[in-house]
Amino acid sequence: MDLKPNHSSPVLTDPIPINKSRLGIHSNLLSYPQSGGSLSPGKYKMTPRKKPAKLDDVRSNGWLDAMKSSSPPRKKLIKGFNIEVAADDIDIAYHSWMIKYPSALKSFEQISKHAKNKKIAVFLDYDGTLSPIVDDPDRAFMSDAMRSAVRNVAKYFPTAIISGRSRDKVYELVGLTELFYAGSHGMDIMGPVKHTESDDGHPNCVRSIDQEGKEVNLFQPAREFIPMIDEVFRTLVENTKDIKGAKVENHKFCTSVHYRNVEEKNWPIIAQCVHDILKDYPRLRLTHGRKVLEVRPVIDWNKGKAVEFLLESLGLSDRDDVLPIYIGDDKTDEDAFKVLKEGNMGYGILVSSVPKESNAIFSVRDPSEVKKFLKALVRWKRLEEA
Numbered sequence: 001m002d003l004k005p006n007h008s009s010p011v012l013t014d015p016i017p018i019n020k021s022r023l024g025i026h027s028n029l030l031s032y033p034q035s036g037g038s039l040s041p042g043k044y045k046m047t048p049r050k051k052p053a054k055l056d057d058v059r060s061n062g063w064l065d066a067m068k069s070s071s072p073p074r075k076k077l078i079k080g081f082n083i084e085v086a087a088d089d090i091d092i093a094y095h096s097w098m099i100k101y102p103s104a105l106k107s108f109e110q111i112s113k114h115a116k117n118k119k120i121a122v123f124l125d126y127d128g129t130l131s132p133i134v135d136d137p138d139r140a141f142m143s144d145a146m147r148s149a150v151r152n153v154a155k156y157f158p159t160a161i162i163s164g165r166s167r168d169k170v171y172e173l174v175g176l177t178e179l180f181y182a183g184s185h186g187m188d189i190m191g192p193v194k195h196t197e198s199d200d201g202h203p204n205c206v207r208s209i210d211q212e213g214k215e216v217n218l219f220q221p222a223r224e225f226i227p228m229i230d231e232v233f234r235t236l237v238e239n240t241k242d243i244k245g246a247k248v249e250n251h252k253f254c255t256s257v258h259y260r261n262v263e264e265k266n267w268p269i270i271a272q273c274v275h276d277i278l279k280d281y282p283r284l285r286l287t288h289g290r291k292v293l294e295v296r297p298v299i300d301w302n303k304g305k306a307v308e309f310l311l312e313s314l315g316l317s318d319r320d321d322v323l324p325i326y327i328g329d330d331k332t333d334e335d336a337f338k339v340l341k342e343g344n345m346g347y348g349i350l351v352s353s354v355p356k357e358s359n360a361i362f363s364v365r366d367p368s369e370v371k372k373f374l375k376a377l378v379r380w381k382r383l384e385e386a
């Protein structure tokens with residue numbers, strides 16, 4: 001086996017090993033033009049475009065509607081004398097929604113019955129799942145109680161965090177060495193070393209060493225995009241610098257533009273900045289998160305593929321005795337819910353305090369219910385083993 005770090009071209013051009021092909025890592029999906037030359041600024045742009053932006057673009061293509069509906073409304077927004085009626089309506093809607101997405105806490109007995117004699121693997125999103133949503137992304141800390149719940153879960157079940165943030169950042173926030181981490185929506189996975197032939201020579205998979213000095217596999221299917229994302233990050237920082245409240249984050253394989261703290265009248269400007277980038281960089285695409293626009297490579301890779309990849313690395317794929325559980329709150333978590341649902345292999349649990357269509361099977365209201373669920377899992381396992 002010869003997995004070389006700093007492989008000259010991480011773009012897959014050779015025939016794909018069968019199992020990788022099944023995971024969807026096809027060369028044509030990673031057909032980013034091979035450079036060979038130096039990575040000078042602006043190198044990845046298709047055509048230089050002149051500002052100012054045309055706001056009509058984003059008004060007509062539904063971006064603004066998606067931006068408005070991207071995070072749950074809060075009850076405090078309900079104004080005037082109708083407040084109680086409206087709040088009641090929300091509760092009624094929530095309770096009827098829960099018929100379709102029952103509480104994972106109330107359904108715990110059903111879940112644990114199904115888990116009997118099975119190996120559970122736990123996958124967790126970070127923001128909105130382990131930490132509450134806050135205005136400043138740099139202050140989205142998880143509580144010590146949540147950290148200890150996650151640590152205990154990881155003692156009993158293989159556990160991974162799959163976040164939209166960069167892997168380094170999410171590791172810094174969680175601070176537990178007992179877990180596997182996947183950053184940038186699964187485009188940066190530090191997973192277990194699997195000593196099988198299938199790892200051989202995969203250009204996006206390199207051996208690395210984790211914080212503990214343990215040998216790990218680093219899988220980065222969008223490696224080739226790092227300089228492009230960096231360039232786009234710098235452009236977005238520059239183009240949004242005069243928009244009060246805007247914040248741009250570089251997650252190495254994707255970049256996020258936050259508008260949570262931007263006045264709504266300026267959202268079209270934010271949207272247009274991102275829209276212009278996508279016109280200039282046709283190999284990048286947009287996904288919506290909670291009051292955030294995310295620009296990422298056009299590759300067939302997402303949190304769902306990351307779950308499949310990790311299950312395979314853990315030796316837990318294609319087995320009837322494995323029950324993966326994925327907990328997440330965001331649109332990008334839907335890819336993972338879908339993989340579990342379509343593969344009929346485990347449970348997606350949506351974290352939401354408002355009704356939402358989802359591919360999840362169960363729901364919990366907020367991170368405090370996530371914590372209760374994790375603790376219940378550990379209690380159940382301890383009793384099983386007693």
Ligand SMILES: O=P(O)(O)OC[C@H]1O[C@H](O[C@H]2O[C@H](CO)[C@@H](O)[C@H](O)[C@H]2O)[C@H](O)[C@@H](O)[C@@H]1O
Nearest residue numbers: 126127133134135137140163164256260290292
């Ligand atoms: O996949 P995740 O771990 O859920 O990460 C998704 C995004 O989370 C962060 O943004 C979100 O949380 C912030 C802190 O609560 C909040 O201020 C922001 O409005 C949310 O969108 C993170 O900053 C993003 O980069 C992640 O992509």
